[in-house]
Amino acid sequence: MAKAYNFTPNLIKIQLILIIVLFLCFTVSKSAPQNSLVTQLPGFSGTFPSKHYSGYVTIDESHRKKLYYYFVESERNPSQDPVVLWLNGGPGCSSLDGFVYEHGPFNFEAAKTKEGLPKLHLNSYSWSKVSNIIYLDSPSGVGYSYSHNTTDYDTGDIKTASDTHTFLLKWFEVYKEFATNPFFIAGESYAGIYVPTLASEIVKGLDTGVKPVINLKGYLVGNGVTDDKFDGNALIPFAHGMGLISDELYQEIVAQCAGNYYDVTSDGCDLLLSKVNQNDEVATAWLNDKAVRKALHADDENVAGPWELCTGRIAYNHDAGSMIKYHKNLTARGYRALIYSGDHDMCVPYTGSEAWTKSVGYKVVDEWRPWMCNDQVAGFTQGYEKNLTFLTIKGSGHTVPEYKPREALYFYSRFLSGQSV
CATH class of the missing domain: 3.40.50.1820 (Alpha/Beta hydrolase fold, catalytic domain)
Known part of the structure; x- marks a missing residue:
């Protein structure tokens, strides 16, 4: 009668090794650094x-x-x-x-x-x-x-x-x-x-x-x-609309700055704007x-x-x-x-x-x-x-x-x- 071989223990060992390897690989690739x-x-x-x-x-x-x-x-x-x-x-x-x-x-x-x-x-x-x-x-x-x-x-x-x-x-x-x-x-x-x-x-x-x-x-x-122009030119009308500057100051700024509050070319405009900027x-x-x-x-x-x-x-x-x-x-x-x-x-x-x-x-x-x-x-x-x-x-x-x-x-x-x- 031919000799019978039992592969079960070896197969179990191989499966366990594979499981451990896969677990370690998963842990390495899927874990944030513990330190x-x-x-x-x-x-x-x-x-x-x-x-x-x-x-x-x-x-x-x-x-x-x-x-x-x-x-x-x-x-x-x-x-x-x-x-x-x-x-x-x-x-x-x-x-x-x-x-x-x-x-x-x-x-x-x-x-x-x-x-x-x-x-x-x-x-x-x-x-x-x-x-x-x-x-x-x-x-x-x-x-x-x-x-x-x-x-x-x-x-x-x-x-x-x-x-x-x-x-x-x-x-x-x-x-x-x-x-x-x-x-x-x-x-x-x-x-x-x-x-x-x-x-x-x-x-x-x-x-x-x-x-x-x-x-x-x-x-x-x-x-x-x-955008410098959009952001810069929004400031004065916004401050006026919110009541943060007086109507008189706003009208002076409009006259001096001609609607340009970002790229200032007038000393008079620059002086008036400085009044607006006065945790x-x-x-x-x-x-x-x-x-x-x-x-x-x-x-x-x-x-x-x-x-x-x-x-x-x-x-x-x-x-x-x-x-x-x-x-x-x-x-x-x-x-x-x-x-x-x-x-x-x-x-x-x-x-x-x-x-x-x-x-x-x-x-x-x-x-x-x-x-x-x-x-x-x-x-x-x-x-x-x-x-x-x-x-x-x-x-x-x-x-x-x-x-x-x-x-x-x-x-x-x-x-x-x-x-x-």
């Missing part, structure tokens, strides 16, 4: 509502040029929810401004003593309720970001867009599990330049086959700098505390420098010109755009943003109308073809999520999901 995990923050005693990560991405090895990020996973469904990159403006202002004062996972209560640290409470209107969000200090020299070669602090629009694109490519190589999530860029103020220039840089990369592929879907710009301790104290910097994986102050809300150590060149051509190109390619403005902002008045969105020349598909939040009129909106939307927020100043957090989360959620307000 970047933020486990506690001074001033907060509760449980984080989602995972937080922070640290540096080196975008130039020869210069040891590093960009700092703080990444908050979505509190809802991080594996499916969009990934949003948030950028504050300036140029030269840290995006941790948005984290501390606007739509981050915490609200900050000022310390009761000068030496104390603020207390942190969970923010009911955090944008991490519906999205993963990366707060990025950009360009290098801003916030916690720095370079060992200070020539990198002489930069501009084009270089900043290129560097931020490099950051994203490297970031998605590390956080591979988020590479297929829908990706959006959002920002406010001078990020009205950062956002469309970065989006255009990403699109160029997609066109030329750059890896990893970034799943760009659209972008949001809040009270954004866009931050919480963030500065907290983000410069040694224990906080350690918890946030930020390099020591003697290496990276002190954290400042808006720095003066960079020399910045606005070399990209008007953003209108960028918006036209991006929306023509099918990327969704929401241009939103607080209607009480004198820094970048909503009237300028309303005017330039009209100037693009797209057909109106959603006539000017009020939009509602919590059964109240929250502002007005107008929708154009090619998924370009303009929206105002009633009673809000320059930083919309700070002034109107509930309304901001509402329109943000609707936009990310592809719905109108």
Whole structure:
């Protein structure tokens, strides 16, 4: 009788080895770096509502040029929810401004003593309720970001867009599990330049086959700098209409400046404009505390420098010109755009943003109308073809999520999901 062989134990061993190998491969490719995990923050005693990560991405090895990020996973469904990159403006202002004062996972209560640290409470209107969000200090020299070669602090629009694109490519190589999530860029103020220039840089990369592929879907710009003439010439009529300057001063300015409040050629006009132009301790104290910097994986102050809300150590060149051509190109390619403005902002008045969105020349598909939040009129909106939307927020100043957090989360959620307000 032929000898019988029992292969079962060997097969079981092989299967177990395969399972272990597959598990290890899955773990390596699908796990955010554990050494970047933020486990506690001074001033907060509760449980984080989602995972937080922070640290540096080196975008130039020869210069040891590093960009700092703080990444908050979505509190809802991080594996499916969009990934949003948030950028504050300036140029030269840290995006941790948005984290501390606007739509981050915490609200900050000022310390009761000068030496104390603020207390942190969970923010009911955090944008991490519906999205993963990366707060990025950009360009290098801003916030916690720095370079060992200070020539990198002489930069501009084009270089900043290129560097931020490099950051994203490297970031998605590390956080591979988020590479297929829908990706959006959002920002406010001078990020009205950062956002469309970065989006255009990403699109160029997609066109030329750059890896990893970034799943760009659209972008949001809040009270954004866009075009010098539209933005600059909106200021005086807006200030007059809001009752911020007298009718007499307004009439004098109109007569002296002939409707040109941006490219001033008259000394008399310049003198009158100067009459029109006649916070931050919480963030500065907290983000410069040694224990906080350690918890946030930020390099020591003697290496990276002190954290400042808006720095003066960079020399910045606005070399990209008007953003209108960028918006036209991006929306023509099918990327969704929401241009939103607080209607009480004198820094970048909503009237300028309303005017330039009209100037693009797209057909109106959603006539000017009020939009509602919590059964109240929250502002007005107008929708154009090619998924370009303009929206105002009633009673809000320059930083919309700070002034109107509930309304901001509402329109943000609707936009990310592809719905109108």
